[in-house]
Amino acid sequence: MKSLVKTNRSIANTAIKKVKFYSLSTTVIIYMLLAFSTLTSCSKDDSPITPEEEVVVNPDILPSLTLVSGSEDLFKGVVGAPGFGSLQHTVKATAPEGFVALNIYKVVDGVQSSYISFDINSPNYVDGSNTYTHNLSYIFTEIDIDKDLYFIAEVIDSNNNVETLDFAEAEVKDAMQYVETIFMETRLPAQPDNMSIAQFMQVDGLEVGGVNLNRVINEQINDKIAAVISVNEVDGIYISSASAVGNTDIVDDIQNKSNTKFKEINDETTNFNTLNIYDTFEIESLYNNASFNEHQEKMKNIGQDKLYAMKTDDNRIALFKVTYYEVINNSEVYMTMDMYITQ
Structure with a gap:
């Protein structure tokens, strides 16, 4: 009987131990699962994502400027020109x-x-309008001559956005001076002591025309003598700068001699009679595109109805036509010319 009880106790103890063992194992497994669950819940990749609402920001529609009319190229203007x-x-x-x-x-x-x-x-703005149009009407004056001139338009909107546009770039010249019937003469051989011969051309402001040696000396216009009509055996009859006169002493009394440049205009398409005082750009272009003859400061081959151009020391450009040319007995020369000259 004791043996049977002992045996039963042994069996019971063993069963209890097994239960405790399995209980402990179960507990360990549960803790491990909890721990793993905790670790995985902290994982960034596997954590549940709460989607955030995207904020859509619409960019500003920027202001703009448009040139509705008027040339986009450099505008060549002349003061007073229609x-x-x-x-x-x-x-x-x-x-x-x-x-x-x-x-x-x-x-x-x-x-x-x-x-x-x-x-x-x-006053011209229409309430609620998002556009505004301006007509620029700018009249050239003397202060614009030979200046780098243009305009800038700037538009500002309610969000303080700014847009700019460069426009109306212009190069401005003054109208030319027209001088009719400039008279010059010389005598062969030249007579320097003949004070009344209009052998010189004066270019001094609006004073453009033939003058004699008496005026040159008395009025102290030495440096305003743009041209001299003279003659020598090599060149024949010619017009030149005072500094380029040779084989004669008619310019000995002239100080501070000018260095005018001369060109013959052989462009058959140029009609002097159709030009006007506003053709400043055309006449300057004629001079710039023409070639010098053998001597830059001499104008030879003088003939009636021929065209010539000159440029003075102070950068005044002239186009002139010989309207009358006569040589009498190979001893006297008379000529007249009409001229457009920059101011």
Whole structure:
């Protein structure tokens, strides 16, 4: 009986130990699962993602400027010239986000200054409009001559966005001076002591014409003598700078002699009679494109109805036509010319 009880106890103890063992194993496994679960829940890759709403930011629609009319090329203007004595350009400003202002600036030789401005309070502005159009009408004056001139348009919208446009670039010249029937003469051989012969051409401001040696000396216009009509055995009859006169002493009393350049114009398409005082660019182009003869400071082969051009020391360019030319007994020369000359 004791043996049976002992045996049963042994069996029971063994069963209890097995239960405890399995209980412990189960506990360990549960803890391991919890630990693993905790680790995996902290994993960045496997953690549940809460989608965030995307914020869509619409960019501003920037303002713009359009040249509606007027040349985009360099405009060649002449003061007072019909048709090209002013700038005529139209600029349109567009501001989809809301128009605030259109500013026009004038730029002269790189220096910018305010020319005119418009905003939503301007009389011509239409309430609620996102566009504004300005007609630039700028008349050239003497202050624009030979300047680097252009304009800048600037549009500003309600978001303070700014857009600019360079436009209306211009090169401006003055109208030319027209001088009719300039008279010059010489006698063979030249007589330097004959003070009344109009052997010299004066170019001094608006004073353009033939003068004699008496005036040259008395009026102290030595450096204003652009040309001399003279003669020698090599060149025959010619017109030249005072500094290029040879084989004669008619210029001995002239100091500070000029260095005028002369060119013969052989362009058959040039009709002197159709030119006018506003053809400054055309006449300057004729001189620049023509070639010098054998001597830059001498104009030879003088003949009636021929065209010549000259450039003085102070960069005045002239185009002239010989309207009368006569040699009498190989001893007297008379000539007249009509001239356009830059001012």
